Amino acid sequence: MSINETGAAQAATPHDSHSHTQGPLHKLAIAAVGIVYGDIGTSPIYAFRETFAGHHTLAPDQLHVWGVLSLIFWSMMIIVTLKYLTVIMRADNKGEGGSLALLALINRSLEKRAKWTGGIVLLGVFATALFYGDSMITPAISVLSAVEGLTIVDPLFEPLVIPLAIFILVGLFAIQSRGTAKVGSLFGPIMIVYFLTLAVLGLSHIIERPVVILNTLNPWHAINFYIQEPVRAFIAMGSVVLAVTGAEALYTDMGHFGRKPIRVSWLYFVMPALLLNYMGQGAMLLSQPPLEAVETVKNPFFYMAPDMFRLPLVLLATVATIIASQAVISGAFSVTQQAIQLGFIPRLRITHTSEAAAGQIYIPVVNWALLAMVLLLVLMFGSSSNLAAAYGIAVTGAMLIDGVLIAVVMIYIWKWNRLIVAALLALFFGIDLLYFSANLLKVPDGGWFPLLIGAIAFTxxxxxxxxxxxxxxxxxxxxxxxxxxxxxxxPSAARVPGTAVFMTSSSEGVPHALLHNLKHNKVLHERVFLLTVRIEDVPFINAEKRATVEDYGSGFYRIVLTYGFMEEIDVPAALAKVEGIGPSCKTMDTSFFLARQTLLASARPGMAIWREKLFAWMLRNAESAMEFFKLPTNRVVELGSQLEI
Known part of the structure; x- marks a missing residue:
């Protein structure tokens, strides 16, 4: 893709890239536990509770407990282990994962099938839009559910739940600008302690009823639940899916840790700990008298701990939810950066918070917009149980779209055996459609919120x-x-000393800024660069392929700088390394010319008037090209013009 003065992008051919994942397997696996599994790791705090004591209650009896535990186990196996870790994570875009990276991979491989890939692009963009809704709900429900554990320690804490949750969330978003490098180093060990605690709590109750293990692994109990109570089982799926929210994070964060560390940490540590905890919650309920179980199921996670350990458990759970929220916020920054580079979002100010880790970035607009929406959710819904009614529809929608995208990859790119593909897709779509349709029942109770956010972001x-x-x-x-x-x-223009760099989106023709400069100033510099910055649909490219040069003669050069969509753009630094253009570029002898268009909405075919006005507003509020390309502030000249679209 190429980016012009307005941040526009166009398709480009792929170059070689490199993976930035390195280090010992055990260290990467530990780091993955801290970053990747925060969302899915905190689901035991509320997922089991919501299935039984949410908006659609279930009696905590044997039929329902066995059925729900079996649904949770097989959902983890099919959605997380088989779909994401085994199949989808094979579809990496030069080491990077996520809906946008997968979309870029499909576009690059199937560019000749443009007649129907347009619909695939829209699906990928909508999955990204849904992610923003999910990134708002996750911090709110996670932190609220943990802080609500204080009411189990002492009911007198109830008035403090919302103020304390708001305080934690404001503090979390306030420190984003300082970066997470130092705090991030603690994430892995803390989450390991948290997952070990989940496992120990679960085992302490499984010992009393070890048969829970066999009944959880037996798919008959899930089937029997549907046979006995099909409507209740279908409705319960809307809450059971909370146990696998965060599955897409495994794919999105693949570029940070690599495929193998994420798989190892899931199969040998995270999944066993989660399953033991869910089994322990079920065993605890079945070991209690019915009336006591009805009370316990209102918050079974915290009731698993003895009285003296409940407050430490609340503190540990709160820290875990903060880590989970941090992962989602960082994910929102990364997805936004990808969307900017791929041409779906206007330029925004991006700050790199670590000199060592290129992926650690901070985007102020996204940070404060997320905080505002998270606080609105906390105040509007008031409890994690109410928020659970809004949670899930964005996740299941994204999972369904990922299924469509991976279907395209399996059939047209990998060219797998059609029978194997048909079997996998039947399984994936069957489960995804079941979860998505069950979550549609949540729309009146709050599910409309992530759909509304998704619709706005998609627009x-x-x-x-x-x-x-x-x-x-x-x-x-x-x-x-x-x-x-x-x-x-x-030949007729006066030539003045120095170098002029004219930014342009096209690698052909004369830039508008050059024509305007000649028209008004009547001069040309002795050396003129026509510079195009191209963003390709791979995350990184080799440094030796950064620049290409075409010499027109008479002091005119066409330069194309190429970057991957995960790379930071620094035009002056790149120009200083370009060869074949005469003397090296010196900042004080170089002027950068940018064209700034003022858009006029018109009745010309293309977009509706309201969308043209919306685009013009977005263009006016985009980050300055000077800062985006890291141009020296005292060497930039902007030339304006009007344009109808």
């Missing part, structure tokens, strides 16, 4: 992508070929 993303395509097309309508310009205009 913004598609409006920007379509708007910049139209803008580039309008700008290129009257493009003058460079050889003609050099022969006709260059």
């Amino acid at each position: 913004l993303l598609t409006t920007w992508a379509k708007g910049r395509q139209l803008m580039i097309a309008r700008m290129n309508e009257a493009t003058l070929p460079m050889p003609i310009f050099i022969k006709s205009a260059a």
Whole structure:
């Protein structure tokens, strides 16, 4: 893709890339426990509770407990282990994962099938839009559910739950600008202690009823639940899915840790700990008299601990939910950066918070927007149980879309055996559709919120992508070929010392900024660079392939700088290393010329008027190209013009 003065992007051919995952397997696996599994790791705090004591209650008897535990186990096996870890994580884009990386992989491999890949692009963009809804709900429900454990320690703490949750969330978002490198080093050990605690708590109750293990692994209990009470079982799926929320994070964070460490930590540590805890919650309920179990099921996670250990458990759970929230926030930053580089979001200010770790970034607009929405959710819903009604529909929607994307990969890119593909897709889509349709029942109770956020984000993303395509097309309508310009205009213009760099989205024709400069200033610099920055649909490219140069003669050069969508763009640093352009570029002898368009909404075919106005607003509020490309502030000249789209 290429980015012009307005941040527009166009398709580019792939280059070789490199993976940035390195280090001993055990260290990467421990780090993955701290970062990747925070979301799914905190689900035992509320998932089992919501299935029995949520908006659609179930009696904590043998039929329901066995059935729900079996559903949880087989959901983890099919969705997390088989779908994501075994199949989808094979579809890495040069080491990177996530919906946008998968979408870029499909686009690059199937660019000749443009007639139907447009729909695939929209699905991938909608999955990204749903992620933003999920990233708002996860911190709210996680922190609230942990702090609510104080009411189990002492009911007198109940008035403090919401104020304390708000205090923790504000503090969490406030420290984002300082980076998470130092805090992140503690995530792994803390989460290991947390998962060990989950396992120990579960085992302490499984000992009293060890048969719970066999009944959890037996799929008959899930089937029997559906046979005996099909409606209740279907409704329960809307809460059971909370046990596997965060599965997509395994794929999204693959670029940070690699495929193998994530698989190892899941299979040998995280999944056993989670299952033991869920089994322990079930064993505890079945070991109690019915009336006592009805009370316990309102918050079984904290009731698993003896009285003297409940307060430490609340503190540990709160720290775990903060870590889970941190992972989601960091994920929102990373996804936004990818979307900017791939041309779906306008330029935003991005701050790198670590000199050593390129992936640690901070985006102020995203940070404060997330905080505002998270606080709104806490105040609007008031409890984690109410929030659970809104949680799940965005996750299951994204899972369903991931299924569509991986189907395209298996059939058209990997070219797997059709019978194997059909069997896998029947299994994946069967489960995903069941979970998604069950979560649609939550729409009146709060499920509308992530759908609303997803719709707004989808509108913004598609409006920007379509708007910049139209803008580039309008700008290129009257493009003058460079050889003609050099022969006709260059000889008559006065040449002044120095180097002029004209940023342009197109690798052909004369940039508008160059024409405007010549028209108004009547001069040309002795050396003129026509510079295009291209963002490719791979995360990284080799440094030796960064720049390509075309010499037009008469002091005119066309330079193309190429970056991966996970890389930081620094134009002056890159220009200083370019060869074949004469003397090296010196900052004080170089002027950068940018074109700034003022868009005028018109009735021309392309977009609806309201979307044109929305695009114009987004363009006005985009981050300055000067900062985005790291251009020296005292060496930039902006030339404005009006443009109808």
